[in-house]
Amino acid sequence: MEKLTFFALSAPEKLDRIAAYLSERLTRELNRHRYGYVCIAMEAMEQLLLACHCQSINLLVESFLSTLRLLLEADKPHLHILATSSFVKFANIEEDTPSYHRSYDFFVSRFSEMCHSEHEDLDIQNKIRVSGIRGLQGVVRKTVDDELQVNIWEPRHMEQIVPALLVNLQQHTHTSRYAHTHVESPAEQTEVCFRELLSRAAYGHITNAIRPVLMHLDSHSLWEGRSFAVQCFQIIMYSIQSQHSHLVIQQLLGHLDANSKSPASVRAGIVEVLSEAAVIEATGSVGPTVLEVFNTLLRQLRQSVDYQLTGYYDNTGKRETTSAEEKTLQDGVIKTIGSFANTLPIYQRSEVMLFIMGKIPVPGIYPALGSLEGSRMIQVMLLKSLLQVSERYESCNLLTALPSSFLEPLLSFTLMEDPEIRLLVLSILTSLIDRRHNAARLTAASVMFDVSVLELKEDRCSRQDNLFIRKNAQRLYRHVYLTCKEESSGRGHYQALVTLLAVLSVELANEEVVVDLIRLVLALQELALSPHECLSVFNRCGVHAVCAAFLNLLSQLGPPPPFHLHITQVKTKCVLPQGELMVDETFLFVQSKICEALTGSSYSAHTERFNTPYTPQLTGTHTHTHTLYSLVFSLDLFLRSISVSVDTL
Numbered sequence: 147m148e149k150l151t152f153f154a155l156s157a158p159e160k161l162d163r164i165a166a167y168l169s170e171r172l173t174r175e176l177n178r179h180r181y182g183y184v185c186i187a188m189e190a191m192e193q194l195l196l197a198c199h200c201q202s203i204n205l206l207v208e209s210f211l212s213t214l215r216l217l218l219e220a221d222k223p224h225l226h227i228l229a230t231s232s233f234v235k236f237a238n239i240e241e242d243t244p245s246y247h248r249s250y251d252f253f254v255s256r257f258s259e260m261c262h263s264e265h266e267d268l269d270i271q272n273k274i275r276v277s278g279i280r281g282l283q284g285v286v287r288k289t290v291d292d293e294l295q296v297n298i299w300e301p302r303h304m305e306q307i308v309p310a311l312l313v314n315l316q317q318h319t320h321t322s323r324y325a326h327t328h329v330e331s332p333a334e335q336t337e338v339c340f341r342e343l344l345s346r347a348a349y350g351h352i353t354n355a356i357r358p359v360l361m362h363l364d365s366h367s368l369w370e371g372r373s374f375a376v377q378c379f380q381i382i383m384y385s386i387q388s389q390h391s392h393l394v395i396q397q398l399l400g401h402l403d404a405n406s407k408s409p410a411s412v413r414a415g416i417v418e419v420l421s422e423a424a425v426i427e428a429t430g431s432v433g434p435t436v437l438e439v440f441n442t443l444l445r446q447l448r449q450s451v452d453y454q455l456t457g458y459y460d461n462t463g464k465r466e467t468t469s470a471e472e473k474t475l476q477d478g479v480i481k482t483i484g485s486f487a488n489t490l491p492i493y494q495r496s497e498v499m500l501f502i503m504g505k506i507p508v509p510g511i512y513p514a515l516g517s518l519e520g521s522r523m524i525q526v527m528l529l530k531s532l533l534q535v536s537e538r539y540e541s542c543n544l545l546t547a548l549p550s551s552f553l554e555p556l557l558s559f560t561l562m563e564d565p566e567i568r569l570l571v572l573s574i575l576t577s578l579i580d581r582r583h584n585a586a587r588l589t590a591a592s593v594m595f596d597v598s599v600l601e602l603k604e605d606r607c608s609r610q611d612n613l614f615i616r617k618n619a620q621r622l623y624r625h626v627y628l629t630c631k632e633e634s635s636g637r638g639h640y641q642a643l644v645t646l647l648a649v650l651s652v653e654l655a656n657e658e659v660v661v662d663l664i665r666l667v668l669a670l671q672e673l674a675l676s677p678h679e680c681l682s683v684f685n686r687c688g689v690h691a692v693c694a695a696f697l698n699l700l701s702q703l704g705p706p707p708p709f710h711l712h713i714t715q716v717k718t719k720c721v722l723p724q725g726e727l728m729v730d731e732t733f734l735f736v737q738s739k740i741c742e743a744l745t746g747s748s749y750s751a752h753t754e755r756f757n758t759p760y761t762p763q764l765t766g767t768h769t770h771t772h773t774l775y776s777l778v779f780s781l782d783l784f785l786r787s788i789s790v791s792v793d794t795l
Contacts, residue, residue, distance in 0.1 A: 165209035218256045230277040237284030257281030261310035275332040283339040299351040308358035344385035352393040369415030383426040410471035421482040451523045484534030529570040536577040544614040560625040565634040572642040580649045588645045597702040615654045624762040640688040647696045661752040669760035708743035
């Protein structure tokens with residue numbers, strides 16, 4: 147071997163004749179089944195390849211590759227493994243001289259076929275598959291950076307390479323068979339190869355690399371299992387260049403649309419993959435078409451509600467679906483909307499919230515689904531989506547977080563009869579105002595609540611905050627008051643009201659706001675006592691609880707000690723009577739005592755406002771808008787009563 151190498155290097159013009167002789171000799175020994183000599187001839191060609199200078203390597207390569215083809219076409223697994231090993235060594239050689247006529251199509255096809263080996267001997271099957279994967283890795287390395295070579299990113303190649311890799315990636319659940327041996331599992335080698343392939347993909351190659359993944363998951367029904375699909379796209383998102391991530395997202399969204407008439411489990415699988423992909427790509431994953439992403443997801447929500455109502459996920463009425471399956475999908479879409487929103491800068495999240503709000507059907511204004519139930523369901527779904535976005539929204543300026551174009555329609559939903567919708571609106575409002583994340587600490591707020599667990603602001607309200615509360619205070623108070631009048635309110639609503647009022651106090655309270663909040667609470671107390679209101683005992687107790695819990699919290703946030711003393715005295719006297727439930731005067735907060743407690747403090751400049759009891763009012767330019775919404779909801783109630791009457795007849 148040393149003499150042959152020396153001769154070849156001394157007379158490089160004879161390399162082609164040497165290679166031709168070795169190839170001929172190997173072919174003869176192969177036909178005679180003398181495999182020992184086959185291995186010797188193959189090793190001789192490898193040694194010459196590795197020893198040759200880059201300028202003369204082309205003289206060897208054609209004979210070398212034709213020899214490998216012969217070995218790969220034989221029916222002996224050990225020859226396949228030998229040929230693959232030689233090809234990998236060749237692939238690692240860096241060539242300076244371009245080759246204009248070299249083709250690797252055969253090797254792509256053959257190595258892909260080896261990746262699908264079903265040999266009866268499991269150990270041999272494993273070795274063949276690992277060899278096939280390494281062979282594909284070698285082809286990628288040899289061709290991906292050379293523009294003169296075959297374009298490995300063409301669909302005809304990707305449609306062979308990617309499925310071959312994915313089939314072996316699925317074996318990850320069976321790798322325990324190799325855990326106590328020195329044999330490398332196909333799944334481990336596949337992941338290495340798949341990551342390398344994706345990391346080399348340029349902008350124009352992403353689509354061709356991802357499409358076969360989607361096709362494979364479709365044809366093998368792997369969306370429904372979800373875990374493998376998620377694993378695939380986790381590898382993809384972590385491997386590709388970060389600036390290309392939005393291309394993967396766009397392909398997934400397009401695939402979701404293409405599967406709009408597939409079973410709910412398939413759609414839910416794609417949505418879960420989307421959610422995970424968005425989490426991995428922390429910034430910029432959505433790319434230039436931000437609203438299109440959310441438009442697609444909201445369209446899926448609306449479509450799912452339609453399928454849930456009809457019981458079928460196609461137009462022919464043959465393919466049945468269940469409410470549970472569609473509900474799983476809807477929850478997944480809402481979670482995904484939150485995941486995407488979390489990747490966006492603040493200003494874009496504000497746009498997304500306005501976009502979602504514009505999609506919520508308002509009776510008589512926005513076209514609803516075919517039935518009242520359909521409209522209600524889509525309202526709930528979209529408000530849940532809005533809550534997902536708002537929970538991740540952090541803004542220093544509430545004027546931009548809650549502009550009139552957003553706040554007005556949002557508050558209008560507090561006028562709806564549906565208790566779930568009203569509760570969602572309260573949660574959205576709270577999450578947007580609560581910049582110090584105190585809402586979670588207020589879930590157990592009661593008359594014994596200690597404000598020391600809250601994160602309080604140390605400075606006064608900013609100019610923007612003062613402008614916001616001056617502009618919107620009466621609207622907020624009015625809707626709090628009207629929500630307390632709803633008979634269908636439950637424990638969750640009263641807890642949400644306390645939380646909202648508490649967050650307003652922490653975030654936006656100045657002396658004037660505190661006085662107005664106290665006026666609002668005293669009006670709510672009167673509401674609970676009024677015999678003219680059609681409220682149950684439970685509702686009246688709930689309103690009293692809101693008053694007591696909030697005033698207890700407010701008394702610890704800044705007003706003078708006499709105010710806190712009065713609140714504490716009322717609390718300590720609260721013992722339920724044994725007989726009929728009656729409200730004793732000692733259980734009530736007294737306006738005159740509160741005024742007296744605030745006298746002499748910084749609040750005294752505003753105490754004359756107590757002379758005018760709080761009443762819900764419309765102010766300024768908002769009167770017409772409120773009137774419009776009130777008319778719309780009144781019309782909706784009227785239409786509902788007609789519908790019920792017709793159904794009854």
